[in-house]
Amino acid sequence: MTEEKDTYTLDDLIPEATTLNDISPPARLSVFGDPVNHSLSPQLHNPALQALGIDARYIRVHVAEHDFPEALRLIKERGFVGTNCTIPLKFAALEACDHVDQLALKLGAVNTISLEEGRVFGSNSDGPGFLRAIREAFAIDAHDLRIMILGAGGGAGRAVTVQCALEAPERLVLVNRTREKAESLRAEIAPMLEDEMIHAASSRVKVAEWSDEGLESELGNIDLIVNATSLGMKRSDPALIPAHLLQPHHLVYDMVYSPRKTRLIIDAESTGARAANGLSMLLHQGAISFETWFNREAPLETMRSCLKAALGAQENSLT
Numbered sequence: 001m002t003e004e005k006d007t008y009t010l011d012d013l014i015p016e017a018t019t020l021n022d023i024s025p026p027a028r029l030s031v032f033g034d035p036v037n038h039s040l041s042p043q044l045h046n047p048a049l050q051a052l053g054i055d056a057r058y059i060r061v062h063v064a065e066h067d068f069p070e071a072l073r074l075i076k077e078r079g080f081v082g083t084n085c086t087i088p089l090k091f092a093a094l095e096a097c098d099h100v101d102q103l104a105l106k107l108g109a110v111n112t113i114s115l116e117e118g119r120v121f122g123s124n125s126d127g128p129g130f131l132r133a134i135r136e137a138f139a140i141d142a143h144d145l146r147i148m149i150l151g152a153g154g155g156a157g158r159a160v161t162v163q164c165a166l167e168a169p170e171r172l173v174l175v176n177r178t179r180e181k182a183e184s185l186r187a188e189i190a191p192m193l194e195d196e197m198i199h200a201a202s203s204r205v206k207v208a209e210w211s212d213e214g215l216e217s218e219l220g221n222i223d224l225i226v227n228a229t230s231l232g233m234k235r236s237d238p239a240l241i242p243a244h245l246l247q248p249h250h251l252v253y254d255m256v257y258s259p260r261k262t263r264l265i266i267d268a269e270s271t272g273a274r275a276a277n278g279l280s281m282l283l284h285q286g287a288i289s290f291e292t293w294f295n296r297e298a299p300l301e302t303m304r305s306c307l308k309a310a311l312g313a314q315e316n317s318l319t
């Protein structure tokens, strides 16, 4: 029996490679990414596969963007059920599919690939995972909220912004360090909102300046603040929003999940606001991918407790 590796490479996928041939249960699912060794997806999916008695293992594979088509070809040959795709492969994945569902087309990215009879199907669980996370954390739907998204220009920020736009919220305010990216996203989603909304889209979706004054003038009319930037991952990161601008009525969702208590979450909670970290989004996007592959309900509580344990172990290894 070959010992399992933490992260596999393209070479491990070729049929002659011995590394994958006799591990048990057999590798049938994966996450592709570059980098990928930080991904907690195996710790999320393997306990779920085990709990449901499915004879399959989920592995990490380091795949550079130019190797993506070959990696896909190899897992097809190996009889994989599918793969997740993380940075920077979500756009390459969209291109590589034989069929992409409507939502993934709108989000402009595929994070879940299903392989069925030699055909490649693409979908996206990031946006729906975010919606489930918001509902779970705050018991309210995005449709009923006035939402500010910080980082509406990055990959995750884009998925969450488009998903929120599809929910036709009361207000959507986009903020991004590089303002032009938020402007071009606004232009892209405005037609979606016009279809859905009674009022002109221009009054319901806007781009705000990332400055104390720009944020202050918007935050009184915002319910949900979403951090989709990478700020907060390091203890030394500057505050995303000055603490005095946060208000008790705010709901704060920080997509960062490590550390669990980011500066934004600490500041929000000390103001009396409700706040949650990105662990629930990670959990729900994983559960949705699982449901896509197996067409059955994912064992959510097993996945949640294993994810929390894995995150705790990862944090301990870093300190």
Ligand code: NAP
Binding pocket: 087, 150, 151, 152, 153, 154, 155, 156, 157, 176, 177, 178, 179, 181, 228, 229, 230, 231, 233, 255, 256, 257, 278, 279, 281, 282, 283, 285
């Ligand atoms: P990305 O594509 O690299 O985007 C990074 C975003 O952060 C951009 O909007 C960027 O602004 C902004 N940013 C970076 N450094 C900044 C700084 N110093 N000041 C202000 N803004 C800054 O990354 P991503 O894949 O979208 O991931 C973003 C975050 O979401 C990460 O923390 C990631 O862990 C988290 N995430 C969580 C989940 C989950 O399931 N919870 C899923 C996906 C991602 P510019 O456009 O100006 O560069």
